[in-house]
Each structure stands twice: as C-alpha cells, then as structure tokens.
Amino acid sequence: MHGRVKVKAPAEIQAERAREERALAAKFTADLDKAWSKRSNQCFDEEALKLTGRILLQNADYQTIWNFRREIILHWKDHGLPKKVPEPVKLDNCDDQKQDLVISGDAIGDNNQNNDGVSGASILEMEKVYMEELKFTSSCLIKHPKSYGTWYHRRYIILLMQNPPFKEEIQACDHFLDLDERNFHCWDYRRFICNCGKIDPQNELQFTQRKIAQNFSNFSSFYYRSSLLTMAHQEKILNINDVWNSEYETVSNAIFVDPNDQSPWFYHKWLLAVDQLINYQHSKPDSFIHKIVFDKSNGRMIYQFHKPLRRPPFIESSFTTDDDQNVTLTNIEWKKIEPLSSYIWYHQIGNYSIKQVNFNFEGKDFAINLNNLDSESNLKISIVSEMPRTNTSNPESKLDENKLRNLNLLLELEPDNKWINLTLALIKGGPDETAFNKLIAVDNLRCNYYNDQKSKQIWESHVKDNQLNPRLTLNDRHLTCLYFTNNLTHLRYLDLSNNDFLKISKSFNTLILLETLIMDKNKISMVDKDFEMLSLKKLSIKNNCIKNFNLIEPVKNCPLLQILDVTGNNIDQKETSILPSSLEIVI
Amino acid sequence: MEPGFEDEYDLVVIGTGLTESIVATACSRIGKKVLHLDPNDYYGDLWTSFTFPQLDDWARRHVQLAGGKNLPDNGSQHQQQQQFQSQHNHDQNNPSEKVNNQTSNIGISLSKVNLTAGEMVYPWESGINLISNVEPVSYMINEAPEKQDLDKATEEEEEDVEEADDETEPWTFEKLSTERNWGIDLVPRLLYSRGAMVNLLVSSNICRYLSFRSIERILSCLPGTDELMDVPCTRQDIFNDSYTSLIEKRVLMRFIQLCLELERRPDLIEGFEGFEEQPFIEYLRSKGFTPLLQHLVLNSIAMVDPTTPTQEAMEQLKRFVSSSGRFGNTPFLFPFYGCGEIPQAFCRLCAVFGGTYCLKRTIDGVVAKDDVINSIIVGSQQIKCQNLVCSLSNVPKSLLVPRQVTNISRAIFISSGSVKDSQCAGSLLRFPGPFPILVVESSWASLIAPKGIFVIYAWCDSFTGNAKEDLLPIARKLFNFESGDEMNGKPKLLWSCFYNQATVDCSSITDKYQNLYVTSPPVNELDYDVAIEEAKSIFDTLLPDEEFLPRAPDHDEIVIEGTQTNQEIDLD
Known part of the structure; x- marks a missing residue:
C-alpha cells in the first residue's frame, strides 16, 4: 500500500x-x-x-x-x-x-x-x-x-x-579535556604550550581547581596542580605555605566523600611531604653532604650525599694525615654505586691514615675533621649534616590536632578502609605492627607491599639511631627487604637473622664496607643475579630454603668472600663445583 | 471542507494528550489502523506547551467562563460541589476543548447514517471542564510611551540604544507577546533519567524525536529561612558543597552508596535493619544524620514525608540515586521546547506507521448496538471502528458515573531571573509539608522562553481549594513582587497565572459502552509513571497478545511503500 x-x-x-x-x-x-x-x-x-x-x-x-x-x-x-x-x-x-x-x-x-x-x-x-x-x-x-x-x-x-596562538591553544586544550578529562596526550600538550607560551601559572592553577571540582578522581588534575604549586613556589609567584591549608581542606573533602578513591590520597601524601621536597631543593651545598667514611683497611674515602649526583662531586681534594702530612689528590678516580645518579661516591686514597679532608663542592670550601678510628672496624665515620626525614612521615608540623582528629574520625567511620589505615600508619611513624597487620587483613592482595612498608619503618627508626655504629643487628622483626641502604654504607657487620627475607637482593650491593652478613633463619631461596658485595668476607645463610647451589651461584661475584655457611638448608644436590674452590663452604 | 477519512479504523482516539497518544501509537506501531482526532487546534490537550500569547488567551477565556459560573471561593465546599453531575449538559462551559461547534451539523449527517438492526445513533457532546480558578496577573509596566519617544529622538544613536536595550529595556507585556520562542507547559513534568518515560522512549526508539536538557540542580529551602541551597546529591556535589561538614559529607555519601547497593541487591531492602515499617525520620536519626542531612535527604532527595515508612522511602531513594549521573549531574531531564513535545513525539511515530491525524475535529455521534459502539460519525462521514479511546474532557458527561475528583493547584511564573543566581539553570525545588509543593524552574536554555526569561512552575494537591491561596506564600518566598529594583536578591516577577486542575482516576468511569476507554487527566506526579501505566493497561486490554511499543526502526531501516528505495551508491 x-x-x-x-x-x-x-x-x-x-x-x-x-x-x-x-x-x-x-x-x-x-x-x-x-x-x-x-x-x-x-x-x-x-x-x-x-x-x-x-x-x-x-x-x-x-x-x-x-x-x-x-x-x-x-x-x-x-x-x-x-x-x-x-x-x-x-x-x-x-x-x-x-x-x-x-x-x-x-x-x-x-x-x-x-x-x-x-x-x-x-x-x-x-x-x-x-x-x-x-x-x-x-x-x-x-x-x-x-x-x-x-x-x-x-x-x-x-x-x-x-x-x-598560545591562548587559543589553551582554549583548545580546555575543550579537549572537557571531552575527555583523562586524555594524557592533551595534558602533555597543555604543559608543552604553557612552557612555550609562558602561560601564567595562576591561570593554570585556576584551571586545575576547576577540573578538580568537576571530578576529583582524575589524578591528572591533582598531579598538574602539585607540579604547578611547586613551580610557582620556586619562582616566588606564591608561597606554598599560604595555600597549604586550603589545599588540605580540598583534599580532605575529597577523602571524606570517597575514601576509596586513590587520587586524593596521593595528593594528600604529596601535601604532607611538600614543604620538605621544596626546602630540600633550596638547601645550601653543605647540607647536601651527609656523611664521610674513611675505610682504613682498604684506603677508601666514601662520601654520602643527600641528593643523587650525576657527575663527580669534585675532582681534587687534599688531606691532612694523622701525622700532619698534607696530601693533595688531583684527578680523583671516582666510583659510584648506582649506575646513573648516585648518592654514594667513593675513591681510593692509598695507604694513609687521614684526620682531615678539604675540598670544594658546588663553590664552597669544606674542611672536615674526621672522627676517631674505630679499631674493630678500622673505620672513621663522620656526619657532616643530619639526614632529612623521609617523605612519608613529617606530619607533626602540618597536621594540627584538628586535622589528626578528623583522620582518626574517618578511621572510626571506615575501619576497613586501606587508605586511611595506611595514611595513619605512615603518619604515626615508627614501627606499628598492628596497623600493618590490619592492612594485610583488609587488603590481602597487597600483603607484600604492606610487609615491605613495615620493614621500611623498622629500618627508618634503626637507621636514625645507628649512624655511627658499624655493627647492626636486627633480629625477629619480620623484615622482608632492605631499606635506606645509602645510610648503611658504614656497616661492617650486619645480622638479619630470624626475619622474612625471601632472597638476597642486589640492594645489598650498596653496603660496600660490609664484611659479615648473617641472614640465618629467613626464607631465602635465592641470590639475585647482580648480587655483588665488594667487601663481603663471610655470608651466613643457615636454615633457609635454598634448594641447590645454582640458585645462590651469584655469591661468587663477591671478590673477597671466604666463608659461606649454608647449614640447615634442604639442599638436594651437594655439587659445589660451580662456586670458586677458594670459598670455604659450610654445609 | 470535509477531510476524507477512510471508512473503517481499528481504533479511533479522541484527544492528543499523552495517555491517548501513547495508546494510539502503541496500536499503530503493531499495524492497527488508527484515527486520532482532537477538537483543539493544537496537540497535547492539557499536556501541551503554549506560547505566551496562547497561554494568556487560554487564561482569559477561562476567566471569562468562570465569571459566568459564579463559583464559590471556599475550598472544601468547592471540592464537593465539583462532582460530575450526570445528565446536565454544560456544553457552553468548555471553551478550549470546543473550538468548532458541529452540533448543528449532526442532524444533517444523521439522516445519512446507515443503521443495521438494533443500532442506534447517539450524539456525542463535548465533556467537562477540568480547569478552574484561573487568575492571570501581569506585573509588567504596560508599553511605556516615553520609551517610544526616546527611540525616535535618538535615532542617530540607534545602534547604541539597541545594544543597551538588551540589558536595560524592561520586559513588557507587548515584548513578551511578540517573542516567538515559547513552550510553557500547563502540566510541567521532569523525567527521571532511568524512569518509566525515559525507559519507554529509549526502548521504543521514540527518543529520536526528542532532545533533553539535564536539570542542573536541586534546590532546597533552608528551614525557617528564604535561603535556597544547592542540594548536594552526587559524589562531586558533596565534594564541592560548602554547607556540609566533613563528617556530614561522609555520612551522606555512605548513604547514597547504600542506596546504589540496594539497586544491585534488592534483597537488602527486605527487613531493612528492622526499620522497614518505621518512619523514615527515625531511621535517619538512628544513623546519626544531622538535622541538615535529615532535611536534605527527606525533602529533596527521597522527596517523602518524615512519617513515610523507611522501606517506601528507600524505594524512592533508589529511584533517585539510580537516575543520577546517567545523563547529567542530577537525576532529572527536561525536554527542549517543553513537555508538550512528548505527546507529539508519540503522535509522530503513530503517523509514521500510518495513523491518521486531524485537529479541530471530534466525533459528532456514535452508532451503537446495545453496549457496543460499531461506528462513529465525523461530520457527514460514518466510520466503522472497533474501539474508541477518549480523554475525559472529550467524553459526554451523560456517560460518566459520579466520582470524587482531586483538585491540583498549579501556578506558572514568568520571571526575568532565576530563583537562585543563575544564567540558565534548570532547577527542582520541593517545599515539604502536609501538602508538599513541587517547583520546577526551566528557562530559555531549554528553548522554552526568549533569552533571559525563566519560567517557574509550582504545583501541589490543593488544600484550600484555590490555587492562589495554596501557592502564593511560596511565590512570595521566591520572587520579588515589587516593580522596583531587585534589591532583595530575588528575581523580578513579570507575569503569573494560578489555576486549579481537576483530576480523577478514569478506570471504569463509564459503563455505557464496553469498547469505550476513557483516559485520566494528568495527576500530581513528577514523572509520567501513572500516565504510562494507564496507557499500557488500556493497550493490554485492547490487544492482550501484542507487544507494547517495540523498538521502532531507524530511518535507514524503513522504506515508505510507493516511494523509491535508496539508490545504489555510485562506486565510481
């Protein structure tokens, strides 16, 4: 029809x-x-x-x-x-x-x-x-x-x-970010335009504020805001302390509205650490050097810095020896521990006993008197400036009573929320077994992370108290990994028996003076391929889970290793020929 | 000139209000032949959207009409009196519905009617008037003569004047009347984003004839004040809100998440923490809701009374929360060009599937045998039909059984500003009480008014019997009635109209003919659930085995027979 x-x-x-x-x-x-x-x-x-x-x-x-x-x-x-x-x-x-x-x-x-x-x-x-x-x-x-x-x-x-047309380009970015607020291409492009076009950071701060008001789950906005605030502070456009409270208020609102959203928690973490990050970058050269260790047995000078250095810190230095001889070193052959930027730099000095070291670092002359020799370890350990706190815990100055009370209130309301538990555990600082056990209970998928964090806190407190002692014993602490190794370079002797280590990782390599490492009664089954400890003489890994020697073969990378104790392991194959014959193996 | 209708239809529908239109479309969609008439010269009946001059005209005619009737003012008496009186013919009292008077023609037609044995011809008179107490008031200064002088005097600076005019020239009745972009609803509604109407529009694919704008905000009047606050009802709102404390934010957000959880797990609502039959306010108190939160959740989100049982309130909340964030921040949509677009969209699909439409037409009589209508008479034409669907106001009073009616008080306010500082917002506002008042603000942004103009609707079940008495206190809270400057921060009122609209449940309101179905006038609801339910129930009675509004094909999926099929695409 x-x-x-x-x-x-x-x-x-x-x-x-x-x-x-x-x-x-x-x-x-x-x-x-x-x-x-x-x-x-x-x-x-x-x-x-x-x-x-x-x-x-x-x-x-x-x-x-x-x-x-x-x-x-x-x-x-x-x-x-x-x-x-x-x-x-x-x-x-x-x-x-x-x-x-x-x-x-x-x-x-x-x-x-x-x-x-x-x-x-x-x-x-x-x-x-x-x-x-x-x-x-x-x-x-x-x-x-x-x-x-x-x-x-x-x-x-x-x-x-x-x-x-920078302004038009910014508008185009606004438009594209309205269409898709998570388009990282556009965020990148926006930063590129701001950089080329010298766009006023205040303008961009307002933009991030608007984006956060639209959706606080979008971490791109928070991240951009954090980098803008850092930049604006450094260029003296604003003082971050003036805006800190209002930033904290914003992030608290987000945290209380959705405590399961990770974006505001990351920003929260950044806010608690920000002044330290910024002050850090403004510090003077003398506070960059943390510690100098003179290793008399090997004729080495070891320098530890607060920030990683890419280039050698200085090329010449002079020393005063114990018998008041003056020695000048030119064209120092530096070695560093990390392949690119390194916190630790060291060089050979020859057969001297040194009491004072002089050098010029970043335009400033240093004359540093070394401490007395520790006869047992043959080390002279000298602190030049205190190390800063780690960025996880410096809340006391920022979190007043009211803010802490609010966080604790949130914990009461959301006892099983991992973020509030983690944040409070990190804020409290110091090893807090119960807090981390709670976290492992509510968020078991990340139990290894929480165990590592727990280890980190334990290490932090011990590193603080152990800056001069070349011996350290940490038993029965459920440690799973090594932290703050840069602050442990002065160790000669380390006993980590009765912990939860699963392997000996290459992070031990940083302990360049360590001669004795005791790791009995852990759960170690292997040694990292790149494991290489320069001074290690004795390694004890009794009562672990080592199945065969292949898995610990990398110990042969340690040039001075003399004794390897593997008693109490269930090693099925007693063939030791893959290890150097000079090594004394206790089975 | 007589339109040439066919001789036989499966269904004849009188009235293009929403319910009738849905029935007509549902039947047409599955292949039934439908004739759809409306005595008005516009689509939608009471569900229509008017231009300002149309609305003004409509109001004036009703005022004139009431002047002749001399209705008592007292509310309760009035309600009782407004029962349908059988056998009384008040034909003259129906101005809008009755545009052309065909009664004189019926005699001529009747002589030509073919009757078989037992058939009788019955004249069809127009029905009752549902509108009363209409009171339009203009607050605008009439066309200022000095302004015209000014125009002439400053002809040289014409451009400057015109530019300034946009901001400063006061709105006049004349100016409003000459504007063309209007869509003022007699029966305004909002659609829940996952409500019955949206679901029906989507599943039937009628949504492609319509476009909507999200209602930007839900407002609440802080108790004891005239202050309006934005109700934080989504995660992001709660984050940005400045009225609520940290703890309140957490409590409210948890509660909203609970409502969402209920959507996924309806079983949770059974025996709801022992509160299911308890008043909702008790539940909220037990959960540590502060007075502010109680106020917001009760009055603006659940939109229930404090004494509503918790289980019922939770159902309302589920509806609200599940609709949030689908198309916009709030759960609500408002159609561009006004709600009158919705019945028209249905009619359009009805026509695509062959429905025949004629405005300014109603039937003049029916031919019936016993209690079955066999054909209808339109002008000089006798048309066979299986069923007749009729809106209440198009059914002769003589066919109706007496029934108590409900009176709804309604008001339309035209203003040059928003009730709360905004350039273009759509808003929903609810004033709690024994007779809660709903307020919907729409604006030029929804293309229902000229630029800069806001139309604010208010309605409630009448408690005094008179719309003005019911709604004036609210109007005073929202608007500045003085003609002076907007000193108190409230927008200036330009024009308002109060009116009462009667409604009644029309299921089995007539027992005269078994194939006559009467649809109810609009009830007091925010969305269209009742209307859809009624239409579906009529459809299911008519065609019990057919699918109700299956998805309509898109344009590229259909061919109109007799037209050329799509041409092959030239591959060169």
Missing part, C-alpha cells in the same frame, strides 16, 4: 552498510595511491596536501603520511607556496566553525606574487599555512583524540611558528 511503512530486513541494511564501507575503502586506497606517487615524484602541490588531509582524517596514525605532509610544508617554507591559486570558497565557512573539517590547503590565499620556486614563502604566508595546520589537526583530533601522530604534528607546527 502506498505510504505504508515497511521495515527493511536486517540483511538488506547490512548490505547497504557494507556497500557504503566498500565505497569509502575504495576512495581511501585511491587517495593513498595518488599520495604515494606524488611523494615519489617529489610533487609538493596543494593536491598533495589535500590528499594527505583526506587520508589522515580517516587514519590519523599513518606516520609516513604525516611525514609527507610535513615535507610539503617545509618545501613551501623553503621554496614558496605552490603557484596554483586555490579557490578561496571554503575560507569563509571554515573560519568560525571549529568543528568544520578543514581539508587544509584550501584556505591559503595571498600568494599572488609569483614565487619562482627559489625563494621561500614569506613569514606571513607560512603563518597562515600553520594556522590551517592547527585547524586540520583539530579536525583529526575530534575523530581520533588519542592519535600520537596528530598531537606530535600539532607540536611540530607550534615550534615552526613565529607567533603561535
């Missing part, structure tokens, strides 16, 4: 859609063929630009086509715009409407003056081309907001421009 509705069969609809897709694919392939041939002919005309535009709108991840597009633009820049005058029809339409798909190339006017292909296009002409490129990438990004190639092209164009 005329005018009656007939519903098409699904197959019919499918066939229609398939036809449309085929047509689209055919067009795409045809464009691609043309583009390739243009490129091989080094033909950089407007049609080439249009072709790349059509292709990239369909597939924004086609890197080679992006490259071709950039070749075209660079060619225009160096050799002038193509001669053919384009129809300026679309220009009006495209100008206002951001959403319009701009197949670039249409809108380049003003090339009446005849470039004969030798001199490049004028700056003004190229700026217009670049503006069109920015519009074009916007069109691509609407379809492919997370295309690496597109964001890269946009940066590339900005860097080519004489006067990039």
Whole structure:
C-alpha cells in the first residue's frame, strides 16, 4: 500500500552498510595511491596536501603520511607556496566553525606574487599555512583524540611558528579535556604550550581547581596542580605555605566523600611531604653532604650525599694525615654505586691514615675533621649534616590536632578502609605492627607491599639511631627487604637473622664496607643475579630454603668472600663445583 | 471542507494528550489502523506547551467562563460541589476543548447514517471542564510611551540604544507577546533519567524525536529561612558543597552508596535493619544524620514525608540515586521546547506507521448496538471502528458515573531571573509539608522562553481549594513582587497565572459502552509513571497478545511503500 511503512530486513541494511564501507575503502586506497606517487615524484602541490588531509582524517596514525605532509610544508617554507591559486570558497565557512573539517590547503590565499620556486614563502604566508595546520589537526583530533601522530604534528607546527596562538591553544586544550578529562596526550600538550607560551601559572592553577571540582578522581588534575604549586613556589609567584591549608581542606573533602578513591590520597601524601621536597631543593651545598667514611683497611674515602649526583662531586681534594702530612689528590678516580645518579661516591686514597679532608663542592670550601678510628672496624665515620626525614612521615608540623582528629574520625567511620589505615600508619611513624597487620587483613592482595612498608619503618627508626655504629643487628622483626641502604654504607657487620627475607637482593650491593652478613633463619631461596658485595668476607645463610647451589651461584661475584655457611638448608644436590674452590663452604 | 477519512479504523482516539497518544501509537506501531482526532487546534490537550500569547488567551477565556459560573471561593465546599453531575449538559462551559461547534451539523449527517438492526445513533457532546480558578496577573509596566519617544529622538544613536536595550529595556507585556520562542507547559513534568518515560522512549526508539536538557540542580529551602541551597546529591556535589561538614559529607555519601547497593541487591531492602515499617525520620536519626542531612535527604532527595515508612522511602531513594549521573549531574531531564513535545513525539511515530491525524475535529455521534459502539460519525462521514479511546474532557458527561475528583493547584511564573543566581539553570525545588509543593524552574536554555526569561512552575494537591491561596506564600518566598529594583536578591516577577486542575482516576468511569476507554487527566506526579501505566493497561486490554511499543526502526531501516528505495551508491 502506498505510504505504508515497511521495515527493511536486517540483511538488506547490512548490505547497504557494507556497500557504503566498500565505497569509502575504495576512495581511501585511491587517495593513498595518488599520495604515494606524488611523494615519489617529489610533487609538493596543494593536491598533495589535500590528499594527505583526506587520508589522515580517516587514519590519523599513518606516520609516513604525516611525514609527507610535513615535507610539503617545509618545501613551501623553503621554496614558496605552490603557484596554483586555490579557490578561496571554503575560507569563509571554515573560519568560525571549529568543528568544520578543514581539508587544509584550501584556505591559503595571498600568494599572488609569483614565487619562482627559489625563494621561500614569506613569514606571513607560512603563518597562515600553520594556522590551517592547527585547524586540520583539530579536525583529526575530534575523530581520533588519542592519535600520537596528530598531537606530535600539532607540536611540530607550534615550534615552526613565529607567533603561535598560545591562548587559543589553551582554549583548545580546555575543550579537549572537557571531552575527555583523562586524555594524557592533551595534558602533555597543555604543559608543552604553557612552557612555550609562558602561560601564567595562576591561570593554570585556576584551571586545575576547576577540573578538580568537576571530578576529583582524575589524578591528572591533582598531579598538574602539585607540579604547578611547586613551580610557582620556586619562582616566588606564591608561597606554598599560604595555600597549604586550603589545599588540605580540598583534599580532605575529597577523602571524606570517597575514601576509596586513590587520587586524593596521593595528593594528600604529596601535601604532607611538600614543604620538605621544596626546602630540600633550596638547601645550601653543605647540607647536601651527609656523611664521610674513611675505610682504613682498604684506603677508601666514601662520601654520602643527600641528593643523587650525576657527575663527580669534585675532582681534587687534599688531606691532612694523622701525622700532619698534607696530601693533595688531583684527578680523583671516582666510583659510584648506582649506575646513573648516585648518592654514594667513593675513591681510593692509598695507604694513609687521614684526620682531615678539604675540598670544594658546588663553590664552597669544606674542611672536615674526621672522627676517631674505630679499631674493630678500622673505620672513621663522620656526619657532616643530619639526614632529612623521609617523605612519608613529617606530619607533626602540618597536621594540627584538628586535622589528626578528623583522620582518626574517618578511621572510626571506615575501619576497613586501606587508605586511611595506611595514611595513619605512615603518619604515626615508627614501627606499628598492628596497623600493618590490619592492612594485610583488609587488603590481602597487597600483603607484600604492606610487609615491605613495615620493614621500611623498622629500618627508618634503626637507621636514625645507628649512624655511627658499624655493627647492626636486627633480629625477629619480620623484615622482608632492605631499606635506606645509602645510610648503611658504614656497616661492617650486619645480622638479619630470624626475619622474612625471601632472597638476597642486589640492594645489598650498596653496603660496600660490609664484611659479615648473617641472614640465618629467613626464607631465602635465592641470590639475585647482580648480587655483588665488594667487601663481603663471610655470608651466613643457615636454615633457609635454598634448594641447590645454582640458585645462590651469584655469591661468587663477591671478590673477597671466604666463608659461606649454608647449614640447615634442604639442599638436594651437594655439587659445589660451580662456586670458586677458594670459598670455604659450610654445609 | 470535509477531510476524507477512510471508512473503517481499528481504533479511533479522541484527544492528543499523552495517555491517548501513547495508546494510539502503541496500536499503530503493531499495524492497527488508527484515527486520532482532537477538537483543539493544537496537540497535547492539557499536556501541551503554549506560547505566551496562547497561554494568556487560554487564561482569559477561562476567566471569562468562570465569571459566568459564579463559583464559590471556599475550598472544601468547592471540592464537593465539583462532582460530575450526570445528565446536565454544560456544553457552553468548555471553551478550549470546543473550538468548532458541529452540533448543528449532526442532524444533517444523521439522516445519512446507515443503521443495521438494533443500532442506534447517539450524539456525542463535548465533556467537562477540568480547569478552574484561573487568575492571570501581569506585573509588567504596560508599553511605556516615553520609551517610544526616546527611540525616535535618538535615532542617530540607534545602534547604541539597541545594544543597551538588551540589558536595560524592561520586559513588557507587548515584548513578551511578540517573542516567538515559547513552550510553557500547563502540566510541567521532569523525567527521571532511568524512569518509566525515559525507559519507554529509549526502548521504543521514540527518543529520536526528542532532545533533553539535564536539570542542573536541586534546590532546597533552608528551614525557617528564604535561603535556597544547592542540594548536594552526587559524589562531586558533596565534594564541592560548602554547607556540609566533613563528617556530614561522609555520612551522606555512605548513604547514597547504600542506596546504589540496594539497586544491585534488592534483597537488602527486605527487613531493612528492622526499620522497614518505621518512619523514615527515625531511621535517619538512628544513623546519626544531622538535622541538615535529615532535611536534605527527606525533602529533596527521597522527596517523602518524615512519617513515610523507611522501606517506601528507600524505594524512592533508589529511584533517585539510580537516575543520577546517567545523563547529567542530577537525576532529572527536561525536554527542549517543553513537555508538550512528548505527546507529539508519540503522535509522530503513530503517523509514521500510518495513523491518521486531524485537529479541530471530534466525533459528532456514535452508532451503537446495545453496549457496543460499531461506528462513529465525523461530520457527514460514518466510520466503522472497533474501539474508541477518549480523554475525559472529550467524553459526554451523560456517560460518566459520579466520582470524587482531586483538585491540583498549579501556578506558572514568568520571571526575568532565576530563583537562585543563575544564567540558565534548570532547577527542582520541593517545599515539604502536609501538602508538599513541587517547583520546577526551566528557562530559555531549554528553548522554552526568549533569552533571559525563566519560567517557574509550582504545583501541589490543593488544600484550600484555590490555587492562589495554596501557592502564593511560596511565590512570595521566591520572587520579588515589587516593580522596583531587585534589591532583595530575588528575581523580578513579570507575569503569573494560578489555576486549579481537576483530576480523577478514569478506570471504569463509564459503563455505557464496553469498547469505550476513557483516559485520566494528568495527576500530581513528577514523572509520567501513572500516565504510562494507564496507557499500557488500556493497550493490554485492547490487544492482550501484542507487544507494547517495540523498538521502532531507524530511518535507514524503513522504506515508505510507493516511494523509491535508496539508490545504489555510485562506486565510481
């Protein structure tokens, strides 16, 4: 009947859609063929630009086509715009409407003056081309907001421009971040623009405030805010102490609204540590050196710094020996413990007994008197400046009674929430078995993390109390790993028996003076491949879980190791030939 | 000129209000032939959206009408008097529904009617008037003559004047009347984002004819004051709210999470912590809700009375919470161009599936044998039909059984500002009490008014019997009635109209014909649950084995027969 509705069969609809897709694919392939041939002919005309535009709108991840597009633009820049005058029809339409798909190339006017292909296009002409490129990438990004190639092209164009439209770019970022607040490409690009365009951090702080008000679960906003605050503080645009309370209030609101959301907790952690981070970066050189250890047995000087250094701290120094001899060292051959930046640097000094060391570090002269020799360890250990607290626990100054009470109230309301438990455990500081056992109970999936954190707190308290003593014994503490090894470099003797270590990790390598390591009654089954302790002479791993010698083979990396005690392990194979014959093995 | 209807329809529907439109569409959708008439010259009946001049005209006609009737003012007496009186013909009292008077034609038509044995012809008179106590008031200064002079005097600076005009020129009746973008509802509603109407629109695919704007905020009047606060009802709201303390935030958020949990696990609500039959307020107190939280949860989120049993309140909360965040921050949607779009969207689908539409038309009579209507008479045409669906106001009073009616007090306020500082917000506000008052604010942002204009609706079950008496105290809380400056921070009222709308449950309101179904007028509800339920129940009675509004195909999935099919895409 005329005018009656007939519903098409699904197959019919499918066939229609398939036809449309085929047509689209055919067009795409045809464009691609043309583009390739243009490129091989080094033909950089407007049609080439249009072709790349059509292709990239369909597939924004086609890197080679992006490259071709950039070749075209660079060619225009160096050799002038193509001669053919384009129809300026679309220009009006495209100008206002951001959403319009701009197949670039249409809108380049003003090339009446005849470039004969030798001199490049004028700056003004190229700026217009670049503006069109920015519009074009916007069109691509609407379809492919997370295309690496597109964001890269946009940066590339900005860097080519004489006067990039920074404000408009920030607005574009606002727009894209409204569409997808977690688009990390856009966050990156925004930081890039702020950096290039010297955008006022206050402006950006307001932006993050708005984003956090929209969704406090988006850590990108909090993270950006934290880096902005740090930067603004360092550049004296604001004082972080002035804004600290209002920041804390914001983050408390978020924590109370959703204590299971990790974003505000991370920001909370940052806030508690921030002044220390910042003060740290502003410290003077003398507070950068923590400790100097003179190892008389091996003729070594060991320097420990509060911040990791990438380059040797100084290249020459002079010493006064116990018999008041003056020795000058030039071209010191430094060694460091970590491969890149290292907290610990050391060098050989020869057969002297030293009482004073002089050097120039970061423009400041130091003359440091060493402590008396500890006869048992043959070490002189001297503290130059106290080490800062670790960034997990320095809340006393910041968290007044009221704030602490609120956190404890939250714990009452949400006794099983892992974040509040963890935060309070870290704030209280000091080893708190019950708090961590609670955490392991409520969040068993992360029990190893909590055990490590517990170990960390135990180490922290002992490291504080043990800065000069070359012997350390820590038994029966359920330790699972080693922490603050940088502060333990002065140790000669370490007894970690009766703990929960599962392996001997390479983090022990930092203990470059350690001669005796006792790790009886742990759960050790293996030794890390990269394990290498420079001074180790005796290693005792009695009553552990070592199944065969292959698993502990790396102990042979220790050049001075003499005694290895593995009694009480259930070693099925007694074959020891993989270990050096010089090693005395107690089975 | 007589429209040429066909000789036979499966269903004839009179009235294009929402309920009738849903029934008509549901039948058309599954292939029934539907004729849909409305005596008005607009779609939607009481469910329509008017332009300002239309609304003003509507109000004036009702005022004129009431002037002749001399209704008593006293409320309770009034309610009792407004029972349907059988056999009394008040035909003249129905101005809006009755646009063209066909009664004189019926005699001519009747002579041509073909009757078989036992059939009789019965004239069809228009029905009762549901609107009363209409009181429109304009607070605007009439067209200021000096302003016109000013225009002439400053012709040279015309542009400057025009620019300034946008901000400073006061709204006048004239100016409002000449504006074209209006969609003022007689029966405003909000849609829960996961409510019955949204679900129906989505499942039937009728949603493609409509677009909505999310209601931005829910407001609450702080007890004992005129101060309006934004009710924090989502996670992010609670985070940003400045009225609630840290602990209150936690308590409220936990509670909202509990409501969400109930959505996933309905079994939890059974024997709800021993409170299921206890008043909700007791439950809230036991959970340590502060007075502020109690106020917000009771009055603005659950929207129940303090004495409502906890289990019932929790169901309301579930509804609220599950609708939150689907399309916007609040659980509510408001249609662009006004609620009158919704019945029209149904009608549109009905027409796509072959439904025949004619406005300014009703039936003049029916041909019935015993208690079955066999055909209807429209003008000079006799049309066979299986069933007749009719809205209450289109059914002759003589067919109705007497029944107690409920009176709803309604008000429409037109203002040049929002009830609480905003440029374009849509808001919901509920004033608690024995007769809770709902207030919905919509604005030009929903394309229902010219730029800068806000339309605020208020309604409640009538307790005095008179809309103005019921709602004026609320209006005084919200608006500045003085014509002077907006000194007290409240927006300036430009125009208002109070009116009462009667409603009654129309199931079995007539027993005269077994194939006549009467739909109820709008009831006092926020969403459309009752209307949809009624429409579905009529549909299920008519066609017990058919699916109610299955998904309609998209445009590229259908062919209108007799037109060319989509052309092959040129592969060149």
